[in-house]
Amino acid sequence: MDTVDQHNALRQAAQKRIKASHALGGDPDCLAQYYREWADSYELDVDRECYCGPSIVAELAGAVQAAYIGRERAATAILDAGCGTGLVGIELEHLGFRLIDGFDLSEAMAEMARQTGVYRTVEDDVDLNRPISDYSSASYDMTVCCGIFTLGHVHPRALRELARVTRPNGFVIASTCKSYAGSMSFEDEVMCLQEAGVLTPEQCLNDGRFLGEEDADYWTLRVLEKPAKQRL
Numbered sequence: 001m002d003t004v005d006q007h008n009a010l011r012q013a014a015q016k017r018i019k020a021s022h023a024l025g026g027d028p029d030c031l032a033q034y035y036r037e038w039a040d041s042y043e044l045d046v047d048r049e050c051y052c053g054p055s056i057v058a059e060l061a062g063a064v065q066a067a068y069i070g071r072e073r074a075a076t077a078i079l080d081a082g083c084g085t086g087l088v089g090i091e092l093e094h095l096g097f098r099l100i101d102g103f104d105l106s107e108a109m110a111e112m113a114r115q116t117g118v119y120r121t122v123e124d125d126v127d128l129n130r131p132i133s134d135y136s137s138a139s140y141d142m143t144v145c146c147g148i149f150t151l152g153h154v155h156p157r158a159l160r161e162l163a164r165v166t167r168p169n170g171f172v173i174a175s176t177c178k179s180y181a182g183s184m185s186f187e188d189e190v191m192c193l194q195e196a197g198v199l200t201p202e203q204c205l206n207d208g209r210f211l212g213e214e215d216a217d218y219w220t221l222r223v224l225e226k227p228a229k230q231r232l
């Protein structure tokens with residue numbers, strides 16, 4: 001096999017693994033097992049597909065911090081939800097963020113994130129399709145997530161929990177893959193939470209580059225002050 005054939009074969013295998021990860025139906029055991037087996041080659045696979053989601057999410061976090069967060073970047077607390085191997089954390093650290101926590105469903109992925117050394121803490125076995133009760137309300141200035149609002153992964157309902165752990169006037173920054181956005185009503189969930197006074201969309205970059213041929217929307221959502229009666 002010559003080098004070009006070899007390259008194409010590796011790319012096809014990477015695309016197959018990425019596609020297979022979208023067919024896990026949100027089942028936590030299947031997801032954990034799939035990512036346990038994929039953890040070692042995950043970064044090589046997504047790199048072959050020019051994965052630019054993490055750098056875009058981190059750049060958005062940098063812009064939002066500069067525009068709206070009333071404290072220095074190094075003192076801005078960020079939660080990276082579904083941190084995987086830590087690609088977003090590494091980008092955030094390059095931009096000067098220092099208080100970065102992460103969590104993931106997969107122990108193997110979370111362990112790789114720990115090894116990057118850019119996170120303050122990384123928790124594993126945290127399922128975002130359930131209440132993340134170990135995380136207190138209003139703990140973070142920003143919550144970021146990249147590649148988890150993807151087919152077969154996390155349901156849009158998780159947005160409510162992400163908003164809960166983010167302080168009022170803090171931000172949730174999230175990518176949604178195009179294939180996911182079409183079938184999972186992420187926008188409906190945003191509208192529903194807006195009507196409930198939980199958050200409001202500040203900005204959305206539509207159809208941005210994400211991974212290989214798949215584009216994504218990049219949402220910046222502002223968490224609202226709770227009405228007085230809900231604070232009681």
Ligand SMILES: C[S@@+](CC[C@H](N)C(=O)[O-])C[C@H]1O[C@@H](n2cnc3c(N)ncnc32)[C@H](O)[C@@H]1O
Pocket residue numbers: 028031035053054081082083084085086087088103104105106109126127128129145146147148150153154
């Ligand atoms: C495509 S990877 C993205 C990882 C990382 N954010 C990145 O951009 O490289 C999706 C990650 O979501 C995690 N995940 C999937 N379902 C989850 C859930 N219900 N709760 C928390 N994490 C989940 C997987 O374990 C995996 O690490």
